[in-house]
Amino acid sequence: MDHRVLAQTLVNGLLIGGVYAIVALGLNLIYGVMGIINFSHGAMLMLSMYTSYFMFSLFGLDPLVSLPLVAMFLFLLGIVIQTLLIDRILTAPTISRLIATFGLLIFLENLALLLWSPNWRCIKTAYSVQAINLGGVLVSVPRLLAFVIALLLAGVLYLTIAKTDIGIAIRATAQNKRAAALMGINVPRIYKIVFGIGLASTGIAGGLLMTFYYTFPTVGLIWALTAYIACVLGGLGSFAGAIAGGLIIGVAESFGAIVISPAFKNLISFAAFIIVLLLRPQGIFGRK
Amino acid sequence: MKRRCSAISVVTIVLGLLVAACAPAKPTAMPTPVVPTPVPTTAPPIPTPVPQVVKIGGIYPLTGAYAALGEGDKKAIDLAVEEINAAGGIKSLGGAKIQIIYADSQGDPKIALTEAERLITQEKVVAILGSILSSTTATSAEVAEKYKIPYLNEGSTSVTLTEHGWKYFFRATPHDGFYCEEEFKLLKHMEERSGVQVKTIGLMYENTLFGKTAGDVWKQLAQKYGYEIVVDIPYDAKVADLSPEITALKAAAPDVVLLASYTQDAILITKTMKQMDFNAKAVMALDGGQILPMYVEAVGELANYIFAEARWNKDLGKPIAQEVNKKYRDRYGVDLDGHNARAHTAVYVLYYALEQAASTDPEKLRETLAKIEVPADKIVMGWDGVKFDEKGQNTLGHGCIVQMLQGEYKTVWPLSVKTADAVFPVPRWDER
Numbered sequence: 001m002d003h004r005v006l007a008q009t010l011v012n013g014l015l016i017g018g019v020y021a022i023v024a025l026g027l028n029l030i031y032g033v034m035g036i037i038n039f040s041h042g043a044m045l046m047l048s049m050y051t052s053y054f055m056f057s058l059f060g061l062d063p064l065v066s067l068p069l070v071a072m073f074l075f076l077l078g079i080v081i082q083t084l085l086i087d088r089i090l091t092a093p094t095i096s097r098l099i100a101t102f103g104l105l106i107f108l109e110n111l112a113l114l115l116w117s118p119n120w121r122c123i124k125t126a127y128s129v130q131a132i133n134l135g136g137v138l139v140s141v142p143r144l145l146a147f148v149i150a151l152l153l154a155g156v157l158y159l160t161i162a163k164t165d166i167g168i169a170i171r172a173t174a175q176n177k178r179a180a181a182l183m184g185i186n187v188p189r190i191y192k193i194v195f196g197i198g199l200a201s202t203g204i205a206g207g208l209l210m211t212f213y214y215t216f217p218t219v220g221l222i223w224a225l226t227a228y229i230a231c232v233l234g235g236l237g238s239f240a241g242a243i244a245g246g247l248i249i250g251v252a253e254s255f256g257a258i259v260i261s262p263a264f265k266n267l268i269s270f271a272a273f274i275i276v277l278l279l280r281p282q283g284i285f286g287r288k
Numbered sequence: 289m290k291r292r293c294s295a296i297s298v299v300t301i302v303l304g305l306l307v308a309a310c311a312p313a314k315p316t317a318m319p320t321p322v323v324p325t326p327v328p329t330t331a332p333p334i335p336t337p338v339p340q341v342v343k344i345g346g347i348y349p350l351t352g353a354y355a356a357l358g359e360g361d362k363k364a365i366d367l368a369v370e371e372i373n374a375a376g377g378i379k380s381l382g383g384a385k386i387q388i389i390y391a392d393s394q395g396d397p398k399i400a401l402t403e404a405e406r407l408i409t410q411e412k413v414v415a416i417l418g419s420i421l422s423s424t425t426a427t428s429a430e431v432a433e434k435y436k437i438p439y440l441n442e443g444s445t446s447v448t449l450t451e452h453g454w455k456y457f458f459r460a461t462p463h464d465g466f467y468c469e470e471e472f473k474l475l476k477h478m479e480e481r482s483g484v485q486v487k488t489i490g491l492m493y494e495n496t497l498f499g500k501t502a503g504d505v506w507k508q509l510a511q512k513y514g515y516e517i518v519v520d521i522p523y524d525a526k527v528a529d530l531s532p533e534i535t536a537l538k539a540a541a542p543d544v545v546l547l548a549s550y551t552q553d554a555i556l557i558t559k560t561m562k563q564m565d566f567n568a569k570a571v572m573a574l575d576g577g578q579i580l581p582m583y584v585e586a587v588g589e590l591a592n593y594i595f596a597e598a599r600w601n602k603d604l605g606k607p608i609a610q611e612v613n614k615k616y617r618d619r620y621g622v623d624l625d626g627h628n629a630r631a632h633t634a635v636y637v638l639y640y641a642l643e644q645a646a647s648t649d650p651e652k653l654r655e656t657l658a659k660i661e662v663p664a665d666k667i668v669m670g671w672d673g674v675k676f677d678e679k680g681q682n683t684l685g686h687g688c689i690v691q692m693l694q695g696e697y698k699t700v701w702p703l704s705v706k707t708a709d710a711v712f713p714v715p716r717w718d719e720r
Contacts, residue, residue, distance in 0.1 A: 002539065005535065005538075005539045008535050008538075009532065009535055012529075012531040012532060012535060013532075015531075016528070016529045016531065019528075019529075020528075119582055120551060120552050120555060120582060120586055121586075122555065122586050124588055128559070129559050129562045129563045129590065130563070131563050131564070131565070138563070138564055138565060140531070140563055212559070213528075213556075214552065214555055214556075214586060216552070221526075222526055222527065222528050223528055226528060253529070253532060254531070254532045254535075256532075257532030257533060257535070257536055258532060258535055258536055258539070262521040262522070262523060262532065262533045262536050263495070263521075263522050263523075265523075265524075265532060265533075266524070
């Protein structure tokens with residue numbers, strides 16, 4: 001096999017892995033603090049992609065420019081959903097919690113279908129199909145951006161949780177919400193903030209996706225599935241885990257397609273998933 | 289924590305299955321198992337001596353998932369019937385008018401079967417038109433065969449439909465194998481005209497029935513036409529990323545790429561080819577996502593120079609196609625397409641058969657259809673005409689291969705109706 005092809009394969013894998021990671025980040029944060037697997041994650045991603053799309057089609061805003069706006073909108077949406085839905089089911093049995101967010105997913109997808117039709121929509125920007133040529137290896141510009149922003153976002157989230165007052169309150173809530181409440185932490189408020197931040201980072205992921213991908217009502221399923229796998233693989237509730245999980249899946253898929261056969265792309269990434277779980281059931285960075 | 293992990297793993301797998309279950313279905317390429325023929329129980333209906341109206345059954349999916357296709361065909365059929373009746377109906381039958389009795393198959397083979405039975409025994413239709421989907425055509429044509437009623441199929445392309453030895457079944461459209469072969473014929477033609485040789489081919493197709501069938505047919509045809517397949521890439525149409533696939537394509541560097549894609553993956557393929565700077569002498573898509581306006585809008589100028597098998601194109605270089613399309617557009621606000629242009633054609637084939645047979649006796653109508661020759665200038669399709677072989681397959685059919693040139697699809701094949709010369713080899717991305 002040609003070295004250039006292998007280098008290209010590695011670059012492809014890392015870049016798409018970075019995209020998987022950024023989609024997984026918000027999901028993992030919410031799970032880590034609240035113990036809720038947000039099954040509406042795909043719908044949130046879809047909503048953020050449509051938001052980014054409409055910012056472009058209605059106001060001419062480039063998806064990179066509208067990134068903070070999309071994140072803000074998703075943050076507010078997160079607070080609304082937390083207040084109206086999640087808050088009320090936090091103490092419900094696990095299965096009810098699963099089904100509630102799953103119901104939200106189905107509802108939002110069908111609402112999108114009704115409002116915006118099943119058509120595929122994408123944003124054409126000057127850089128959406130651009131690539132940088134590094135000695136014959138092509139590096140996709142929008143994916144490189146997504147990759148860099150994913151790392152930055154993970155860093156910022158990590159520092160926020162580790163160093164700030166609100167971060168300490170979040171960690172305290174994650175460890176023991178009753179004890180945290182006794183120490184004067186407003187737990188429902190922390191939950192609102194966490195859900196908001198989780199969705200805001202999903203909003204950033206969606207905005208970045210729109211620089212090279214298209215949106216349609218069930219687009220979430222395509223990306224969210226990989227995000228769930230990345231979270232479990234890397235370790236639930238861990239930022240480093242989301243990044244590692246995303247990268248491993250991206251690289252495994254990429255090499256599987258080139259070294260073995262494109263038909264076995266998913267086989268390789270799922271095999272990697274199963275092997276890691278057999279060796280470390282809690283995921284790479286997960287705690288027992 | 290451990291229990292949570294395993295719960296999530298289970299749910300993740302369930303989601304995976306959901307994704308797999310949601311794989312898209314291709315309406316026209318469904319081979320269907322057919323139940324053995326029951327013994328005929330009823331004699332064909334006896335026609336009245338001087339009919340005022342000739343009743344023809346029309347089985348179409350008018351509701352359900354394929355309703356849009358059914359509605360499109362119905363509109364084209366209504367237009368054709370109106371044209372014929374306004375021009376004096378069937379002259380050899382004293383100006384009898386054609387009337388279509390529609391039946392809704394809902395895209396369901398079982399419903400198509402019972403509706404065919406109802407049309408024949410209760411509505412006393414003399415012939416049946418139908419039914420878009422190969423699966424519903426298989427079951428309803430079986431019933432027509434049982435009652436000895438001619439069945440004219442406009443657009444079901446599964447190869448097996450004309451392999452049952454049916455005597456009353458006639459298919460106007462070319463079948464799937466034929467459409468694939470048109471791509472190879474065009475390739476040979478372009479090689480000769482340009483002097484540029486094609487030696488290797490890369491295949492890339494979505495991994496459900498539509499794509500896989502195309503992949504198998506291509507492999508046989510490549511052997512027949514002397515091309516080497518250097519890379520074979522089945523892929524999942526609902527995918528986040530196709531850069532590994534395009535990297536594999538690029539590593540194999542085929543002269544020509546053949547695609548069988550739906551819409552979303554077609555968009556992704558084109559964009560990724562550009563991004564990864566993959567160049568081939570030609571990229572040819574089978575009837576699929578690439579011909580839809582949605583694809584063209586999504587990829588914009590990146591669509592330039594792509595070839596697509598469209599079956600029919602609004603620029604077709606023949607007067608009747610332009611005339612009918614204008615009427616259709618004036619009335620319905622959209623252009624005819626590859627599906628309903630074939631339905632319009634089928635009505636005319638049936639009309640010419642009735643005119644020639646000068647009878648509504650199904651037996652006479654069958655005999656006439658078996659030997660009828662409808663010339664090319666009488667139909668809107670870009671075919672050389674309609675003439676059925678002993679299996680009931682039209683032998684004069686053609687595909688209609690278009691190429692995107694300056695933002696518009698131009699017909700480049702067959703040569704008899706082309707509106708532009710194919711650009712081959714196509715310019716590299718950096719030369720555009």
